[in-house]
Amino acid sequence: MSALVEVRNLSKVYERGKQRIEVLHHVQLDIEPGDFMALMGPSGSGKTTLLNLIGGLDSPTDGSITIGGKRIDSLAEGALARWRSANVGFVFQFYNLLPMLSARKNVELPLLLTRLSAAQRKRNATVALELVGLVDRAAHKPSELSGGQQQRVAIARAIVSDPTLLVCDEPTGDLDRQSAAEVLTLLQQLNRDHGKTIIMVTHDPKAAEFAKHTLHLDKGSLVEDSERAPA
């Protein structure tokens, strides 16, 4: 099977004034379709940078990223934005929901970029909210939801346009143990039942246990790849 994500010789260098910081150093990585991969490592190891590059939020200094057969490292801003909207769902540590919109309207946001009618957008958002078990809270604003519920709304927003790839940056970093377990179980279910390929950055070894395998990054290089037996 050919890899969904192919990362070749990927480097990322930030320049802060006269200082040159190499965050990623010639990273090679293949992620198979349907994988659920946890990315771990100490702070500053380059986890989020690698995630941002794979998600098309940032551009590499060197190397290439091919996702679903398409080189995304050389796409212009507009094309990259269109690619993201069609192919990637994002889940953040702090949910990043728009506070003035209801849960349903938040979930509908990616669909505004499609040609779906208002009724279709509403229907799809409802389906996504059903999938995360929050259809009864569709009219609630984020401030009226718990942290776990907000993260589930964020997951519904990430999957509503049916992307192939979900990138999750510390999705349980702001949640209590029980809510974290619910969110991770939901991600597992999306991976197992809906075939979503998931890359998840986490500090938490217990969160990483929900993934199929774990990659470790240190000082900008991959140092270890541990595979877990199927549950």
Add this chain to the structure above:
Amino acid sequence: MKYLQLVWSAMFRRKTRTIFTLLSVLAAFLLFGLLDSVRSAFANAAGSVAGVDRLVTVSKISFTLSLPKSLLPRIQALPGVATVTYANWFGGIYQDPKNFFANEAVADNFFDVFPEWQLSAAERTRFHETRTGAVVGASLAKKFNWKLGDKIPLQATIFPQKSGANDWTFDLVGIFRVSNPKQQSQESVLFFNWDYFDEARAFGNGNVGWYLTRVADRNQAQQVAQAIDALSTNSDHETKTQTEQAFNAEFVSQYGDIGLIVGAIMGAVFFTLILLTGNTMAQAVRERIPELAVLKTIGFSNQSVLGLVLAESVLLIVLGGAIGLLLAGVVVDAVRAAVGEAVPMARVGASIWLRGLGLMVLIGLIVGALPARRGMRLRIVDALAGR
């Protein structure tokens, strides 16, 4: 339209701030509506196409000085003259100075020169036959609830009667209407019979305030005007004759350059508004940087974010401005109803709305430009990391 709710909810993210901003926009456009109404009233008075075939002859020294009535047959005899009439400003007060309206003594044939002022034949006959007769415009009659047969007392401010009394009483015998709705302000005038005025006044008998000449061919108006003025050359009553349109424009210019005054005031108001709302928009966008970054993350392009922020600022100004102009319309109508022609104000109609909407969109774009540029150029990874 699908983005409207997103823009609307972003605008009201901080309700109190948005409401105060809306109030300041509303106040600015209320002021704009009122001042532009005054400016339009003056511009309409000066630029009316009516009157290009009518000439106004006044004293060359000042239009407040009288002219001898002996000029009448000499003007009438000039080639190109169709009709000549005359009038005099009376300046009477009805009950209270705040009830100001124009009132003039006019010759018998006055309405021949103003065919756009419609008075029925019967009322016209009564006007001629009633020595103390007066006719008023329909707007004025409506304002004071006058009906035919009413007696209208005016207190003279310039012309006492020979008896020394300042009380003049007129019998309302006719109500005229103006055919063009745009010139309805001309219905706020009272005319009364010249003969009564000239016989009863204490001084100035045999003189007229001004002559009004209707020319046979509007293209000959200039030549006829020169011929009229030539009649008085080197006399003690030299005249200045011009088309009614030019006369109105010159009359209005006595008040100063209304357009310049209104422009200066509105310039200052809008400059302040731009600073105020510009600051508000900048603050609103600064607070929403992470949210804009999320929009970009899920696929909104730089141009989409630019458009959303600009749409928000334009919507903010248009919403406040439209309410302001609506209020201006209500206030102008109320003022017109209350004081009539004492304060010249045009209705807040389509032209004021068009100018207002143009200004709203322009100000909205100016106000939103910098915040929108900031939103467009933000780097997703920096914004999400709070940098």
